[in-house]
Amino acid sequence: MTKLSVNINKIATLRNSRGGNVPNVLSTALACERFGAEGITVHPRPDERHIRYQDVYDLKAEISTEFNIEGNCQEQKFIDLVLANKPTQVTLVPDALGQITSNHGWDTIKHRDYLKEMVQLFQEQGIRVSIFVDPDEEMVEAAAETGTDRVELYTEAYAAKYGFDKEEAITPYFKAAKVAQQVGLGLNAGHDLDSNNLRYFNEHIPGLLEVSIGHALIADALYWGLEETIKRYLAALKA
Numbered sequence: 001m002t003k004l005s006v007n008i009n010k011i012a013t014l015r016n017s018r019g020g021n022v023p024n025v026l027s028t029a030l031a032c033e034r035f036g037a038e039g040i041t042v043h044p045r046p047d048e049r050h051i052r053y054q055d056v057y058d059l060k061a062e063i064s065t066e067f068n069i070e071g072n073c074q075e076q077k078f079i080d081l082v083l084a085n086k087p088t089q090v091t092l093v094p095d096a097l098g099q100i101t102s103n104h105g106w107d108t109i110k111h112r113d114y115l116k117e118m119v120q121l122f123q124e125q126g127i128r129v130s131i132f133v134d135p136d137e138e139m140v141e142a143a144a145e146t147g148t149d150r151v152e153l154y155t156e157a158y159a160a161k162y163g164f165d166k167e168e169a170i171t172p173y174f175k176a177a178k179v180a181q182q183v184g185l186g187l188n189a190g191h192d193l194d195s196n197n198l199r200y201f202n203e204h205i206p207g208l209l210e211v212s213i214g215h216a217l218i219a220d221a222l223y224w225g226l227e228e229t230i231k232r233y234l235a236a237l238k239a
């Protein structure tokens, strides 16, 4: 069964736009859990434009589902934050400074030795590690050599193509998922998944363990409310 981890970055974006504490990031995370979310994801960035480092400590103290912290381990501040909070999972994402959002996965061939070191550092503290990768069979295969527990497939390309040709859109993801199974890696996915494209993705990707969804889910909640939105996303995953 695929788990739904709700990414609450966008709640923090809205809060930060006024400088106060509305909407409250922690209360929203707890509401997501009450409404059935099986995990909470945050992706703190060095400029703290949405999730702030303090949010991570506040969330860690209160949430009871799987906590997933995503970010760039090339930033020492990120490493320190993750080690101090010991989330269920850290997802390593190769973001450039000032990037609007994540736009590519790790090159696990070029950076294999570095990633191996990072994976070991987090695993030694009991933190599950996932590496963000493009849906590329070679990248998935090389990820296994780092010792990572999982990979997260970057689904932007799938989401962009889904409306035109869903079979073509899913093909590289299906192939990457098969390789993950062959090399014994757990499989996550995320980025631009939404209420239209999620069910098809889940039905066609073998071994999918977790999706992390933020932007579209929070936008849908404006119309449907958070409880109903989470219910619909869960239904797409459990069907």
Ligand SMILES: CC(=O)[C@@H](O)[C@H](O)COP(=O)(O)O
Pocket (backbone or CB within 6 Å): 007, 009, 010, 043, 045, 070, 093, 100, 101, 102, 132, 190, 191, 214
């Ligand atoms: C790794 C990934 O795909 C997500 O974490 C996404 O990048 C969300 O980050 P932003 O909310 O900063 O766009």
Ligand SMILES: NCC(=O)COP(=O)(O)O
Pocket (backbone or CB within 6 Å): 007, 041, 043, 070, 152, 189, 190, 191, 192, 193, 212, 213, 214, 215, 216, 217
């Ligand atoms: N790992 C992907 C994620 O956390 C959320 O991405 P998005 O749904 O905000 O595009």
